[in-house]
Amino acid sequence: MTTGPNEGAVGEAERSFVEAARRDKRAALEAAGVSAFAYRYERSHTATQALAAYEDAMGDDGPAVAVAGRIVGLRPQGKTAFLHLEDVSGRLQAYLRRDQLGEDYALLERLDLDDHIGVSGVLFRTRAGEVTVRAQALTLLAKSLRPLPRGKTQAGAEGPVTYGGLQDPELRYRQRYADLAVHPEVREVFRVRSQAISWIRRYLDGLGFLEVETPVLQPLYGGAAARPFVTHHNALDMPLYLRIADELYLKRLLVGGLERVYEIGHDFRNEGMDRTHNPEFTMLEAYQAYADYGDMMTLVEGLVSGVIQHCLGTLRLERHGTTLDFTPPFARVQFIEGVRARSEIDLRTATDEQMRTLLRSRRVDPEQAAQLSGGRLQDEVFKVVLEPDLVQPTFVLDYPKPLSPLAKEHRSDPALTERFELFVGGREFANAFSELNDPDDQRRRFEDQVHQKAAGNDETQPYDSDFIRALEYGMPPAGGVGIGIDRLMMLVADQASIRDVILFPAMRPEG
RNA sequence: GGGGGCGUAGCUCAGCUGGUAGAGCAAGGGACUUUUAAUCCCUAGGUCGUGGGUUCGAGUCCCACCGCCCUCACCA
Numbered sequence: 001m002t003t004g005p006n007e008g009a010v011g012e013a014e015r016s017f018v019e020a021a022r023r024d025k026r027a028a029l030e031a032a033g034v035s036a037f038a039y040r041y042e043r044s045h046t047a048t049q050a051l052a053a054y055e056d057a058m059g060d061d062g063p064a065v066a067v068a069g070r071i072v073g074l075r076p077q078g079k080t081a082f083l084h085l086e087d088v089s090g091r092l093q094a095y096l097r098r099d100q101l102g103e104d105y106a107l108l109e110r111l112d113l114d115d116h117i118g119v120s121g122v123l124f125r126t127r128a129g130e131v132t133v134r135a136q137a138l139t140l141l142a143k144s145l146r147p148l149p150r151g152k153t154q155a156g157a158e159g160p161v162t163y164g165g166l167q168d169p170e171l172r173y174r175q176r177y178a179d180l181a182v183h184p185e186v187r188e189v190f191r192v193r194s195q196a197i198s199w200i201r202r203y204l205d206g207l208g209f210l211e212v213e214t215p216v217l218q219p220l221y222g223g224a225a226a227r228p229f230v231t232h233h234n235a236l237d238m239p240l241y242l243r244i245a246d247e248l249y250l251k252r253l254l255v256g257g258l259e260r261v262y263e264i265g266h267d268f269r270n271e272g273m274d275r276t277h278n279p280e281f282t283m284l285e286a287y288q289a290y291a292d293y294g295d296m297m298t299l300v301e302g303l304v305s306g307v308i309q310h311c312l313g314t315l316r317l318e319r320h321g322t323t324l325d326f327t328p329p330f331a332r333v334q335f336i337e338g339v340r341a342r343s344e345i346d347l348r349t350a351t352d353e354q355m356r357t358l359l360r361s362r363r364v365d366p367e368q369a370a371q372l373s374g375g376r377l378q379d380e381v382f383k384v385v386l387e388p389d390l391v392q393p394t395f396v397l398d399y400p401k402p403l404s405p406l407a408k409e410h411r412s413d414p415a416l417t418e419r420f421e422l423f424v425g426g427r428e429f430a431n432a433f434s435e436l437n438d439p440d441d442q443r444r445r446f447e448d449q450v451h452q453k454a455a456g457n458d459e460t461q462p463y464d465s466d467f468i469r470a471l472e473y474g475m476p477p478a479g480g481v482g483i484g485i486d487r488l489m490m491l492v493a494d495q496a497s498i499r500d501v502i503l504f505p506a507m508r509p510e511g
Numbered sequence: 512g513g514g515g516g517c518g519u520a521g522c523u524c525a526g527c528u529g530g531u532a533g534a535g536c537a538a539g540g541g542a543c544u545u546u547u548a549a550u551c552c553c554u555a556g557g558u559c560g561u562g563g564g565u566u567c568g569a570g571u572c573c574c575a576c577c578g579c580c581c582u583c584a585c586c587a
Contacts, residue, residue, distance in 0.1 A: 017556060018521055018538050077550090078543040097544060113537080127545045149522045152536060152548040167523065170579040182522095225587060245587095271586050272512090368584080379587090403587080421587075431587060459586080482587090508578065 022145045025110040029140070034107065036143035041118040043068045048089035054123040054131045062123030065133060067092055068141060070181070071115050072150070081108055082132075085119065086184075093132040094119045104138040114144035114181075150182040173505050186500075189493045192311055193501060196492055197264065197485065199310045200284065203303055209260040209286060214249035216242060216266070222467070223247030223406065225459040226269040229279075242268035246285045247406065247480065248467045251435060254289050254478050255470045262286035264485065275497040276427065279506045282485040287435065291479035293418045296432040297395055300422055300481055301328035304393070304429070304488070311492050319494065322391060324424060330393040336416075338386045338396065345385070347378050347400065348415065355381050375402030376457075390423035405445040405461060407433035429488060432481035439471035 026036045044066040045053060054062035069087035081096040098105040100121075111117065121136040151165030165182060166172055172179040172186075180187050201211065219238070221228040223245025233240050246263045253261045267283045288295060305326045309315055315326040336347045345358050355377045359369040362384045372380055378400050390396070398410055399419045407417035418434035436442050446468070449460040489501040499505035 021538060073547070075546055075549055076543090077546065080544040080546080082546045082549085084547075093547075095545070099544080124545095126547090128547070130545095130547075132545085147521055147537065150537085151522070165523070168518090168579085170518090171522095173579090227586090269586075272584080274582090274586090277586065365584085399587095428587065484587095510578075 018147055019145060022112055022143065022147070025112065026143050026145065029107075029110050029143070034110075034140065036140060038118075038139065038141045041068045041139060041141055042066060043118070044120075046089035047085060047087050047092035050092055050123060050133070051090075051131050054125075057123075060124065062131070064120065064122050064136075066118060066120035067094075067133060068118040069116065070144075071111060071113050071117060074111065074113055076108060083111075085117065088187075090184075093126070093130050094121075094135050095124075095126065095132045096135045096138065101135055101138060104135075107138055107140060111140070112144060112147070113150070114148045115140060116142040116144075148178055148181050170507075173499055173507055174510065176504055189489075189495060189501060190503060192493050193489050196307050196311050196489060199307050200303060200485075201264070203306055204262050204286060207260065207299075209262045209288075210258055212250070212253060212258070212261050212263055213265070214243075214246055214253075214263060216268075218243050220462050220464050220466075221245075222461045222464050224267075224269075225461065227271055227459060229268045229270045244269050245482070246283065247482070248464060250285055250287050251437075251475060251478070251480070252467065252470045254287055254435075255473050255475045259289035259476070260287070273506060275499075276487060276490075278486065278498050278502055281498070281502070284483045284485055285480065287478050287480040289476040289478045292434040292477065293397075293420055293432055293479050296479040296481045297330075297332075297420060299479075300395075300430050300432065300483070301330055303483070304422070307488070308492060317491070317494075319425065319491070324392060324491075326393055330395055330422070332395045332397060333386070333390075334397050335382060335386075335399050339382055342389065343381070343385045345381060347381065352377055359384060375400055379403055387423065388426050390426055393422065393424045395420045395422055402448075404433065405449055406436055406442075408436045408438075409441070424491060427487065428484075429491070430481055430483045432479065435475070435478045435480045437471060437475040437477060439468050442471055443468050 029036050044064075047067060047069060050065045050067055053065065057063055067085060067087065069085035069092070071083050072086040072091065073082075073084035075082045079098040083094050083096070084091050085094060096105065096108060101108075118139040118141055119133050119135045119137070121134045123131055124134055126132050149166040149171065166179060180190075205211070217231070217233070217240040219240060221241040221244050223243075224247070226244045228244050229242040231240050231242065232238070244267055246265065246267070250261050250263060262285060264282065264284050266280045268280045269277075270279065271277065273279060286299070288299070305315055305328050308317065308326050317324045317326070340346050343358055345354065347355075352373050356366075356369045356372075359377075359380060360366050364380065364384060369377075369380070382396075386396070397420045398413070398416045399407070399421075401407075401409065401415055401417050404417040404419045407419040410416035410418050420432055421428050422430035422432075436445070446461065446463040450463055453460040486498050486501050489495070490498060493501060495501050
């Protein structure tokens with residue numbers, strides 16, 4: 001996060017003795033005319049490419065290589081030294097000899113763990129069996145003046161094993177650069193994330209979707225029920241909201257004739273933070289003209305199973321002792337039927353008091369239950385009764401109308417909407433509907449939201465008259481879907497906290 | 512916001528019923544031409560999160576504050 005104002009003002013005397021030693025080495029290098037921060041290095045191989053090149057050569061001595069990376073292990077022994085370099089691909093050992101390096105060997109005394117160096121030389125296999133570069137030239141590329149909080153690492157049978165190391169979660173999130181630098185497995189999480197998102201783009205592009213960008217700063221927020229962040233535009237002297245969803249802008253594009261659009265970007269919601277909520281998070285929204293929520297189910301099945309297969313090579317994931325099977329088609333359960341099958345409550349006919357009684361019997365705080373009514377009470381019943389059962393990928397269909405002000409009324413039941421959510425492991429992953437495109441119906445739904453706000457519901461959607469005007473021009477029937485990318489990444493990368501799939505999660509500033 | 516836990520050397524952690532702080536790794540000096548958590552000898556390293564209080568004496572007990580984690584509430 002932001003560096004505290006005093007951080008840069010730490011004087012030499014206050015710096016740790018470890019850092020002082022590194023600065024002394026830098027000064028000694030520069031006094032000898034050696035730059036501690038080079039401009040570039042002509043690398044011939046990554047560490048992994050070098051290892052492969054040695055195997056391909058099939059001789060005692062392999063090819064000459066020039067590799068670059070960070071020093072992650074340093075074992076000087078008088079007139080020789082071994083060190084390990086780490087680059088983006090992996091690790092490679094280098095063997096340094098005074099009689100082969102000449103003047104470059106003197107540089108060794110000024111090197112530290114964490115420095116970036118370049119090494120060139122011929123590959124060979126040591127007596128201990130490790131493919132290693134016999135250094136003919138050694139170049140300092142960037143001096144590390146502050147030691148990384150790393151543990152000691154040795155090569156194990158199943159990859160490097162680290163002892164000690166960076167454990168403190170606060171330090172890991174605040175100094176993600178250090179976390180990444182010392183934890184290849186954290187780098188891997190974010191490599192997989194990037195791979196997943198680019199696969200999603202290819203998937204949607206392949207279906208003829210157009211990737212678009214809509215405003216993050218909005219004069220009116222909408223498209224979801226959430227409290228927004230508010231900011232101020234100086235030149236216009238007006239408040240602006242950071243978007244809580246892309247929905248209303250993307251549907252304007254359907255009016256404009258862009259039949260298939262999607263956006264991947266950040267939404268901002270001014271609400272609590274926990275292991276599945278960060279104030280800014282990555283949302284995918286996609287809209288398809290002439291489609292309905294049934295088509296969106298097919299789209300979501302293809303997208304979710306495809307990204308899992310692409311990233312992990314399987315559709316069956318072991319998570320917390322259960323096997324999650326993402327082979328389409330996913331299970332389907334109707335909202336009202338699902339509740340009735342598990343509670344003998346029929347949401348179609350149940351009174352508020354019957355629902356409150358049920359909630360109390362399921363250990364919901366009676367005071368809280370008493371505050372809810374109508375749609376929100378139905379939603380609470382659903383959360384208590386049905387949600388925990390939705391472990392395998394399951395579509396929940398046909399939500400009650402009051403909960404879904406942007407969804408089209410169900411074609412066979414006016415009390416419901418054509419909407420589904422995808423649940424996995426009891427957690428929501430996607431939300432989709434047949435999009436409401438009747439401007440008069442949409443106007444009434446907005447008005448209902450305004451009434452709810454007046455009644456004290458502080459997470460309603462404001463009345464967006466420009467959106468109504470757009471619908472009046474005629475929006476084609478369409479299906480739309482939103483998928484929380486961070487939660488999908490938690491599933492793919494098997495991470496328990498959203499903070500572990502966001503590079504720089506929100507934190508209070510350092511005191 | 513409620514409840515619980517944690518904060519000690521650069522990192523990972525000990526530190527009992529209160530008696531002025533300890534280890535491993537990292538660091539500095541020395542030895543060492545195939546090591547790999549290299550090894551061996553020596554050395555240095557701390558406002559115990561911050562501020563109060565109790566006490567002859569506080570890392571330890573009490574209070575407040577700061578930060579992080581867990582949990583509940585909130586949350587499409």
